[in-house]
Structures are given as C-alpha cells and as structure tokens.
Amino acid sequence: MDADVIIAGAGPTGLMLAAELRLAGADVLILELLPEPTGQSRALGINPRAVELLDARGLMGRFADQHTITNSHYGALHRPLDFSRLDTAHGVMMVPQRRTEKELGEWARGLGARILHGHTVVGLTQYADRVEVEADTSEGTRTFTARYVVGADGSRSSVRQLSGIGYPGVPSTVDALMCDVSGLDLAFKFFERNDRGLWAVFPVGDGVFRVVVYAFDRPPVRGADAPSFEEVNDAARTIAGIDLTGGTPHWLSRHGNTTRIADRFRAERVFLAGDAAHVVPPAGGQLLTTGLHDATNLGWKLGAAVAGWGSDDLLDSYQDERYPVAERIILNARVQNLLMSGGLDIAALRELFTELVEFDEVNFYLSGQLSAVSVRYDVGGDHPMLGLGLPHRTLETDAGEVTTTELLRSARGLLLEVGDAPGFADLVAPYADRVDVRVARVPAGSPGFDGVTAVLVRPDTHVAWVAETPAGADAADADRDALGTALRRWFGAPADTNSGAESGTESGTQTAAPVGAGTAGGTP
Numbered sequence: 026m027d028a029d030v031i032i033a034g035a036g037p038t039g040l041m042l043a044a045e046l047r048l049a050g051a052d053v054l055i056l057e058l059l060p061e062p063t064g065q066s067r068a069l070g071i072n073p074r075a076v077e078l079l080d081a082r083g084l085m086g087r088f089a090d091q092h093t094i095t096n097s098h099y100g101a102l103h104r105p106l107d108f109s110r111l112d113t114a115h116g117v118m119m120v121p122q123r124r125t126e127k128e129l130g131e132w133a134r135g136l137g138a139r140i141l142h143g144h145t146v147v148g149l150t151q152y153a154d155r156v157e158v159e160a161d162t163s164e165g166t167r168t169f170t171a172r173y174v175v176g177a178d179g180s181r182s183s184v185r186q187l188s189g190i191g192y193p194g195v196p197s198t199v200d201a202l203m204c205d206v207s208g209l210d211l212a213f214k215f216f217e218r219n220d221r222g223l224w225a226v227f228p229v230g231d232g233v234f235r236v237v238v239y240a241f242d243r244p245p246v247r248g249a250d251a252p253s254f255e256e257v258n259d260a261a262r263t264i265a266g267i268d269l270t271g272g273t274p275h276w277l278s279r280h281g282n283t284t285r286i287a288d289r290f291r292a293e294r295v296f297l298a299g300d301a302a303h304v305v306p307p308a309g310g311q312l313l314t315t316g317l318h319d320a321t322n323l324g325w326k327l328g329a330a331v332a333g334w335g336s337d338d339l340l341d342s343y344q345d346e347r348y349p350v351a352e353r354i355i356l357n358a359r360v361q362n363l364l365m366s367g368g369l370d371i372a373a374l375r376e377l378f379t380e381l382v383e384f385d386e387v388n389f390y391l392s393g394q395l396s397a398v399s400v401r402y403d404v405g406g407d408h409p410m411l412g413l414g415l416p417h418r419t420l421e422t423d424a425g426e427v428t429t430t431e432l433l434r435s436a437r438g439l440l441l442e443v444g445d446a447p448g449f450a451d452l453v454a455p456y457a458d459r460v461d462v463r464v465a466r467v468p469a470g471s472p473g474f475d476g477v478t479a480v481l482v483r484p485d486t487h488v489a490w491v492a493e494t495p496a497g498a499d500a501a502d503a504d505r506d507a508l509g510t511a512l513r514r515w516f517g518a519p520a521d522t523n524s525g526a527e528s529g530t531e532s533g534t535q536t537a538a539p540v541g542a543g544t545a546g547g548t549p
C-alpha cells in the first residue's frame with residue numbers, strides 16, 4: 026500500500042482531512058492536480074463552527090492577525106444575522122482562502138501528511154480490501170494503492186464521477202461576474218440592487234476591492250471562461266453605475282448559483298467530502314465551513330477503521346450525519362437564491378423576510394444554521410448538549426484553569442468528569458488508547474452544565490453522551506449502561522476484545538476482482 030488513505034485534492038477540505046487523519050494515526054497521501062497552489066482566494070470568510078474546529082486543534086495562533094465579524098447576511102437582506110448571540114466563542118473569521126490553505130497545508134505536512142502536486146486522478150478501481158488510483162503526471166500515469174480514497178477534489182470531482190455517484194441538483198440561473206481590482210478608490214456596497222441586477226463591492230485588503238455584479242436577465246453561459254476585465258467593467262457600469270476603468274484586475278471569475286448534492290457520500294471504500302459532495306453559491310459563506318466540518322467528521326472515523334477499531338457502521342455514520350447537514354445548507358441556499366433574484370414578487374418577499382429577520386427568534390434560528398453552530402448529530406438521548414459541538418467553557422482543575430476547547434487538542438475521545446463523585450473512569454480504562462479522561466470543576470452558572478456530571482466527547486468535538494448524577498450519589502447503573510453503549514458505538518470494542526472491525530494490518534488477503542472501476546469521463 027502507498028498509504029492508508031489517499032485524498033484527491035489539496036483544497037481546504039483535503040488538507041483539513043489529511044491533518045485529522047494524521048492525528049488519528051493514519052498514513053495519508055494527497056494527490057493534487059495543480060503543480061502548485063493557485064494563490065487565489067475564492068472564500069474570504071470561515072463561519073463560527075469551523076473556526077471552533079480550528080480552535081479545537083490549536084490553530085488560532087496561525088490566524089492571530091485576521092479579524093472577525095459577528096454577523097452575516099441572509100439572501101443579501103440588509104438586516105444582518107447576529108451571530109453574537111450564539112453559544113460560541115467565535116464569529117466569522119475573515120481570512121482569504123489562500124491563507125487558509127497555506128496554514129492547513131503547513132499543519133498537515135507538519136503532522137506527516139504527504140502531498141504530491143501535479144498528480145491528476147484519472148482512474149479508480151475498488152477491490153474488497155483496497156482501492157487503486159491512477160494519476161496522470163508529467164512523467165506518465167502512476168498507480169497508487171490505499172485502503173480508502175476520499176474525493177475532496179471539488180465540485181467537478183473526478184473521484185465522484187469515477188465512482189458512478191450522481192450529482193443531481195438545480196442548474197445555475199445567473200452569470201455572476203467577479204473581479205478583484207486595485208488602483209481605484211471604490212465605496213463599500215453591500216449587495217445593492219435595482220431592476221437591472223445586483224452588485225456588491227467590498228475591500229479584501231492591500232488596497233484590493235472585490236466587485237461582484239450580475240444582471241437579473243442574463244442567463245449563465247455554459248462552459249464560459251473567466252470574464253475579461255472589460256466584460257466585468259461593462260456590467261458594473263450598466264447595472265451598478267460603477268466605473269472600473271483604470272483599475273488593475275488581479276483575479277477575474279464567474280460563478281453561478283447552482284445547488285447540487287451527491288447521491289451518496291460513500292461508495293464502499295470511497296468517500297466524498299467538501300464541494301465534491303455538495304455545492305451551493307458563495308453567498309452566505311457556508312461552503313468552506315461545511316468542507317472543514319465534513320473533514321473533522323470523517324477523519325477520526327477513517328482513522329479508527331485504519332487502526333482496527335472502527336466498524337463499518339461507524340464509517341456509514343459519516344453519510345448519516347453529514348447528508349442531512351448538506352441538505353439543510355442546500356435548502357438555505359435555494360431560499361437565498363430566490364431572495365437574490367429580480368422582479369416585483371421577489372422585492373415583496375425580501376421586504377417580508379427583512380421584517381421576519383427582525384424577530385430575535387427567527388434571527389437566532391437562521392444564525393444557528395448559517396454559522397453551523399446548531400449542527401446537531403443524532404446520537405440518541407434528549408439532553409440539550411447531545412450531538413452538538415462541546416460548548417466553550419472555562420473549567421477549574423487542581424492545576425489551574427483550562428477551557429473545554431483546550432481539552433480537545435489531541436483529537437481523541439474525551440470523558441470529562443465534572444461531578445462531585447467521579448464514577449465512570451473505570452468504564453473508560455479499557456479504551457485508554459483512544460479516549461482520554463479529564464476531571465475538572467465547572468464554575469457555578471456555566472450555561473448548559475447545570476446538573477451535568479460527565480460528558481463523553483467524540484474526536485470531532487461533538488457530544489456523544491451526558492450524565493446528570495445527583496450530587497454525592499454514586500453513578501447510576503443506567504448512566505453506566507448508557508456510557509458503555511456510547512463507548513461501543515463510537516469507540517468500538519475495548520482494546521483487548523477487538524473483533525468485527527477490519528484488521529489494522531496490511532496482511533489481509535488481497536482480493537483480485539475489482540468491485541468497482543472507472544476512468545475519468547472528461548477533463549476534470
């Protein structure tokens with residue numbers, strides 16, 4: 026085998042996944058089509074839930090010079106969503122995508138991930154125990170073998186096509202022109218509109234402005250190249266009355282408003298993550314965040330399978346958990362597409378939606394979804410904390426203060442005992458190779474922790490089990506049973522009784538017959 030896991034694509038999703046896999050002990054190889062990073066920055070912001078994940082891995086120091094905002098828009102409405110009321114320590118981190126990729130790339134490499142640039146995945150064959158990947162390189166086609174393959178190769182994913190996974194959705198209805206331009210003193214415009222179209226102008230640093238403009242009556246041109254500067258300037262002048270003449274363009278691009286989701290996120294030993302699995306338009310800034318969230322959900326599960334304790338059910342839980350999240354993102358994107366289109370009916374809808382977003386509860390509800398802070402997996406049980414990301418709180422220990430976020434650095438499971446009478450550590454002892462135990466005190470009044478005595482947290486920072494044992498009492502049998510069930514569900518059989526999970530060694534019988542194969546159908 027060339028690696029435990031091969032990832033196609035060194036975008037933000039692939040890089041985050043590579044690091045998560047390394048933290049889980051898997052050997053990782055990324056194959057990336059581009060000879061070197063583009064230096065372009067499609068995304069300019071990362072939403073709060075993904076910033077929480079970066080923080081959980083101790084990466085915030087790398088982004089210390091970036092600024093944060095605490096609101097976002099919904100469908101370009103001028104009444105913003107207020108993220109400051111959410112239960113999160115973070116806002117939207119304004120960071121150019123090239124910087125995100127640079128930092129994630131350095132982190133992943135530092136952890137031991139290998140990245141081969143100039144390697145385009147063009148073929149994929151699945152066997153019972155491995156996957157063979159063909160990659161075009163400047164020196165001809167090379168074949169690599171791994172136990173699992175992840176397609177993090179963007180919306181035109183070759184891995185998805187080679188695996189025969191469909192990508193249905195709604196085709197684009199707009200042709201949005203975009204330009205990063207310097208040398209002009211432009212005024213900030215937040216999604217202005219008139220009867221001709223919609224536009225925005227915002228500074229992206231170093232004297233550069235990003236201009237986005239589209240006409241309501243201009244359909245997308247299939248397969249069109251990036252626009253010329255003249256084309257963007259022409260649209261900016263006729264739709265928005267903004268003259269870009271004399272400016273220096275740095276990046277020209279066009280994008281539509283298509284929304285698509287893959288039929289499935291798993292085909293045997295092949296998984297899809299990030300834009301390869303789902304795509305929505307840039308407005309709302311949800312997509313990069315979703316890719317990073319996919320990566321943290323999948324990384325530890327694949328790592329567990331490689332280590333020998335992760336079952337097939339655990340691998341299936343990636344799709345079970347992430348598919349509904351992607352469906353909700355697509356639903357929100359389609360609503361926003363409508364709000365961002367033209368016509369008197371839409372103007373009326375926007376007016377009503379603006380009034381609705383004034384209501385705190387509506388604002389809070391939509392903020393939770395767009396920020397991804399409200400993403401909750403179905404882990405069973407009804408405690409409000411279950412399935413959500415572990416909330417950021419300051420805890421007290423005999424050695425001083427520690428935050429819940431700091432306890433997540435290792436990307437292992439965590440049993441956090443915060444009750445007067447810790448009573449669960451013995452159950453976790455057989456899982457010492459994959460679950461840490463920490464004992465701490467929660468200061469009185471910490472929201473959400475009232476009555477909580479212990480919490481089991483998965484490596485992706487989501488809460489899997491909560492106990493509320495009365496003060497002074499021994500851990501109840503029911504709580505101990507529930508913890509045992511949660512441990513087996515998320516962390517497999519205890520170390521000395523592993524069975525049923527795939528062997529972590531390379532000595533398994535090699536099966537010759539492919540169970541699925543393909544070659545690239547067109548230019549990736």
Ligand SMILES: Cc1cc2nc3c(=O)[nH]c(=O)nc-3n(C[C@H](O)[C@H](O)[C@H](O)COP(=O)(O)OP(=O)(O)OC[C@H]3O[C@@H](n4cnc5c(N)ncnc54)[C@H](O)[C@@H]3O)c2cc1C
Pocket residue numbers: 033034035036037038039056057058059067068069070071072122144145146147177178179180181182183184203278280298299300301307309310311312313314315316549
């Ligand atoms: C104009 C614009 C603005 C945006 N703004 C935001 C924003 O503010 N916030 C936000 O969250 N999102 C935003 N997005 C979306 C965001 O850029 C994407 O969601 C993000 O890049 C997806 O990351 P990814 O790693 O899944 O895929 P990608 O970034 O597309 O990376 C895929 C990688 O795979 C490589 N690849 C492709 N095919 C192959 C192959 N066959 N073999 C090997 N490698 C291959 C590609 O070269 C690429 O490096 C924006 C998008 C656009 C277009």
